[in-house]
Amino acid sequence: MAERVTTARDLRRWRRYLAEEQAEARVYRRLARRRHGEDRRILLEIAEAEGRHETHWRALLGDRVGRPVRAGLRTRMLGWLASHVGSVFVLALMQRAEQRSPYETDEHATEQMVADEHIHAEVVRGLAVRGRQRISGTFRAAVFGANDGLVSNLALVLGMGATGVGPGVVLAAGVAGLLAGALSMGAGEFVSVRSQRELLAASTPNPDTTRHLPGLDVDANELSLVYQARGVPAAEADQHAAEVLAGLRSLEVGEEASHEEIGSALGAAVSSFCFFASGALVPVLPWLIGATGWVAVAWSAGLVGLALLLTGSVVGLLSGVSPLKRALRQLAIGWGAAAATYLLGLAFGTSVA
Template structure:
């Protein structure tokens, strides 16, 4: 007969049980918003968590008691999974899996500890898939808004520190918003337009049907085309032989499909909106009549909240700690603003 477990062990097992149940529910919720392979992977993760749950149930026996609330992080994950089921939840789940205590807990089996280590990599891969599916527009929104926040806060605080009237500071902030947004839009237009032109110039054209049907089979010059496109000599020979042995339609179809990268005008418009959405925030206190240090503190506070938000999003997208990225973003933004504020004080003007 096994000895009676200690009270602290029972409490720990019950916490593990609650965590496993919550994590299994998260994976099931995420699976309900997926199809195909991703759905099967998430359901397999949920099944693994159920096996871990069964382990703790066996240890607890009739000491299971009432279900314990899980830790706040897992509860938040569950809430987000039910509401959104997005890449952000997977990124948070990845971090949660990395904190598994089973490796150092003798009551957890070696298989359970190995499961949790593998789960972290599985969720990391799923989160990476989600990040790759995120549109460039979304990433541009985050970084464009962040640029607007930092640059216009620095501009507005520098002008305020110089002692200029509120009306001048407001005008400067609006001018900075428009100038920055237009500059971003123009740069994005030129960038996307140039990339489109390069893509079009580099795109493989179809091989004329008449040319293919009249080629010397023994010389196999068609293979040169495929070698020039990056195939090895063997791959090019095999592919050319297949084309020459097939129909003309097959030869024409060997040209790779061009993958468009979007509209230059659309990218320019998006960049304008994203930058302006960030740049308007430090101007808001002056728009509503705030003056002096009051306006400076309100502008800095509003931008600080926005920087924390964009930083945490960047952290989630990159798979890093949202808190660390948020604080880094805040430090960079406030550092730039502080530098221009000090310059404004140094070169301040007297208006009378």
């Protein structure tokens, strides 16, 4: 069978792959500089693997490497973000990039390179999960607060405007909605997070229990009941209890609960208040600068739409799914709620002032 002739198209593709591998290795090294310990070591090892891929494409190109090719805009942007922005966002983007590797359908990529890319995606996913857990409590409050502010206040001002009241009334309603909603969100988030932390604390075994172990009746083995009450099978509970009483192991009352970081109650409340207020301010802006009637309605809906696309894409990014789909979903929900209240305003009023 005749050997396949290397074409100019092949060379262009290999040069592009080479540039991408070099750029991705730089991204991982820059991320590693912002991390410590195990995370840093893992990122540097991924960068080393990208270096091996680079060597493969260099070997194929040989003396036909030619002038250096720039990596794609996406990869160059990731390099900039890795140096200047929080690493959790970059890791989420890199996870998607590794999942979309073209090597699986390229005959010149080795099986090991294809496997590497899939494994890299899972490694990056694991690192991204740690980052998501660290910010999950405050980030959740921030996203919910901003979206609630955007949607609820847009619905409020459009509904009021549709009734035919003057722009001053619409503005007053919007400002009142901003303050009332932000205070309500902040207070609600404080109570929610504080209650959640208290519930988790109530489920945590009392460390003082260990002090009373020497006083237990070994034959009765009541310590076994502690394990059984937490879902351990009776035979296994008896064995654990015997080992504890024999001093072979420390007291572990059930399995350690694995909970996401929920953040502090005060941090979540402040975050929720600020982001609701900032979100609720957007729909009111046209009236604040003196716009009225359909012009104010159009500007308000447009500004909120842009903000919803932004928050939706950020959520999609951190979730490791398509930012576009999440952005469009946020937009559809927000505009749908606003349209419903606008129609209700028309039903109860006359027309936009």
